[in-house]
Structures are given as C-alpha cells and as structure tokens.
Amino acid sequence: MKKKIVVLSGAGMSADSGLKTFRDADGLWEGHDVMEVASPQGFRAQPQLVLQFYNERRRQLLQVEPNAGHKALVELELKYDVQIITQNVDDLHERAGSSRVLHLHGELFKVRSTAPPYKVYEWKKDLNIGDYCEMSHQLRPHIVWFGEEVPLLPKAADLTSQADILIIVGTSLQVYPAASLMYYARRGVPTYLIDPKPALTHSSDLNLKLIASKASEGVPELVSSLLN
Incomplete structure (x- = not known):
C-alpha cells in the first residue's frame, strides 16, 4: 500500500x-x-x-501556467497516494496533472x-x-469570503489526520481556520515546510523540516528526495 x-x-x-x-x-x-x-x-x-x-x-x-512546483507534485503520484488541500482558488494544481485536489476556499x-x-x-x-x-x-x-463558513474544513481535517507525510508549501500559516489543519496530522509525522521566509520555525507537536525556498524551487528539491 x-x-x-x-x-x-x-x-x-x-x-x-x-x-x-x-x-x-x-x-x-x-x-x-x-x-x-x-x-x-x-x-x-x-x-x-x-x-x-x-x-x-x-x-x-x-x-498563466503551472510552475515547476505544481508539476513536481504530480510526480509524487508515481510512488505515493497524494492528496492536495489548497487555499488557492486557481486550477493550477489540476492543470499540472494532480488527480486529487480539495479547494478549501472555493x-x-x-x-x-x-x-x-x-x-x-x-x-x-x-x-x-x-x-x-x-x-x-x-x-x-x-x-469562501471572509466571515463565511469553510464547508470543506472537516473533510480536510480528516484527510490530514491520515497523512504519513505532510508537506506545507506557500502558506504563511497565519490564516485560520486553514492554518489549524497541520495540527490534525498524527504526532511525529514527517512534516516539510517550504517557504522562503517561514513564520513557523519550530513546534513541539511537529516533526518539522524547513526548506527555505520558494515553491518552484523547494518543491522539486523535496520531491526528488522523496522519490529517491
């Protein structure tokens, strides 16, 4: 499996x-x-x-077109069961070829x-x-506008709780309720944060590894290591 x-x-x-x-x-x-x-x-x-x-x-x-980060995530599907949960309202993950994308904010x-x-x-x-x-x-x-319910949040939390590996990319982790999702991951699950200026540098609840790069550079780097 x-x-x-x-x-x-x-x-x-x-x-x-x-x-x-x-x-x-x-x-x-x-x-x-x-x-x-x-x-x-x-x-x-x-x-x-x-x-x-x-x-x-x-x-x-x-x-616009998907960048190298979007395309790299598609490659992960060769070896892993990949679920993307995005705060983004664009379709760039889908256009790149990712097969399972949940849009939290519409x-x-x-x-x-x-x-x-x-x-x-x-x-x-x-x-x-x-x-x-x-x-x-x-x-x-x-x-989903400010002040409105995020109807897919419970489903996103459930999916996050099943993760064997968690990747966080391109988010400041400052916007709630979406920022709370990472805490639904099981304790000790390897968590990778890809961000050129990460706001979150440590957490006792996360097995966190930082990649201080923008998405189009950091995601391909991480994907290469996970596939090898």
Missing part, C-alpha cells in the same frame, strides 16, 4: 506562476481592501465592483447561486449583474 502524502498549499504556490496574493501588500488585493471584494458585506454594498474584480482574476488565471472557475440550496456551475467567462441560476437568483463567485 502506498504511503499517504498530504500537501497543504497556499498563495505562495501560485505566486511563482505570476498570480498575486493580497497578503503581499498590507491587506490590499490589486489595490482593493480585501473586505471590499472578499466579504458578503462587500458584495451587498458593491456587487458590480466585486464581480468585476473576480472577472479580472479569472482573465488573469487564463493567462474555485475561481466556478460560480454559484446566491440562494440556497447553492447551485454550482463551471464558469470561465465574465460574470455580470443579471446572470442568474435557473431559479432566477443572481450568481456570485464560488469563493
């Missing part, structure tokens, strides 16, 4: 492909306060602004109805006011 590897990936994973993260700029995301464009309150106050913001993100995502190429029960649709074009589900409710980005 293959050993299970769980990968927790964050914005730094996608940054090497050219996608920006709001945490790089004092809480601003492409010049916007994140609460304006990534909260239910922001959507209620300025729906057109929010839709336009995500339209621009969607267009940008169509122009997906940019999907939209959903603003009315329950949520109906989710594949969507790669612009989303505008007046785009409705079949129940005549406005569609919104399929993104």
Whole structure:
C-alpha cells in the first residue's frame, strides 16, 4: 500500500506562476481592501465592483501556467497516494496533472447561486449583474469570503489526520481556520515546510523540516528526495 502524502498549499504556490496574493501588500488585493471584494458585506454594498474584480482574476488565471512546483507534485503520484488541500482558488494544481485536489476556499472557475440550496456551475467567462441560476437568483463567485463558513474544513481535517507525510508549501500559516489543519496530522509525522521566509520555525507537536525556498524551487528539491 502506498504511503499517504498530504500537501497543504497556499498563495505562495501560485505566486511563482505570476498570480498575486493580497497578503503581499498590507491587506490590499490589486489595490482593493480585501473586505471590499472578499466579504458578503462587500458584495451587498458593491456587487458590480466585486464581480468585476473576480472577472479580472479569472482573465488573469487564463493567462498563466503551472510552475515547476505544481508539476513536481504530480510526480509524487508515481510512488505515493497524494492528496492536495489548497487555499488557492486557481486550477493550477489540476492543470499540472494532480488527480486529487480539495479547494478549501472555493474555485475561481466556478460560480454559484446566491440562494440556497447553492447551485454550482463551471464558469470561465465574465460574470455580470443579471446572470442568474435557473431559479432566477443572481450568481456570485464560488469563493469562501471572509466571515463565511469553510464547508470543506472537516473533510480536510480528516484527510490530514491520515497523512504519513505532510508537506506545507506557500502558506504563511497565519490564516485560520486553514492554518489549524497541520495540527490534525498524527504526532511525529514527517512534516516539510517550504517557504522562503517561514513564520513557523519550530513546534513541539511537529516533526518539522524547513526548506527555505520558494515553491518552484523547494518543491522539486523535496520531491526528488522523496522519490529517491
């Protein structure tokens, strides 16, 4: 039976492909306060602004490609049972070829109805006011905004608890509840943290090994060692 590897990936994973993260700029995301464009309150106050913001993100995502880090994780599937749990809303893990990806915070190429029960649709074009589900409710980005429940968190915690090896890449480990996932790993499980400026340098609960590199360099290095 293959050993299970769980990968927790964050914005730094996608940054090497050219996608920006709001945490790089004092809480601003492409010049916007994140609460304006990534909260239910922001959507209620300025729906057109929010839709336009995500339209621009969607267009940008169509122009970038998976980097060496994304591609290296695919190689792990040759030897391991690999599950990726990502905070990222892009599809770069899937485009690289990873077969099992759980998106904690939603997906940019999907939209959903603003009315329950949520109906989710594949969507790669612009989303505008007046785009409705079949129940005549406005569609919104399929993104978990600040202040909203993270519905896949229990599943992610369960998957992390099964890991034989844990890899954390491109995440500051500062954003909860996602940052709590690493503590669901069994005590003593080998844990690799790939980050050029790691915020977490030690933990009595983690068998932690640091790789102080950006994702596109550190992930291929680690993958090579795990395959050999």
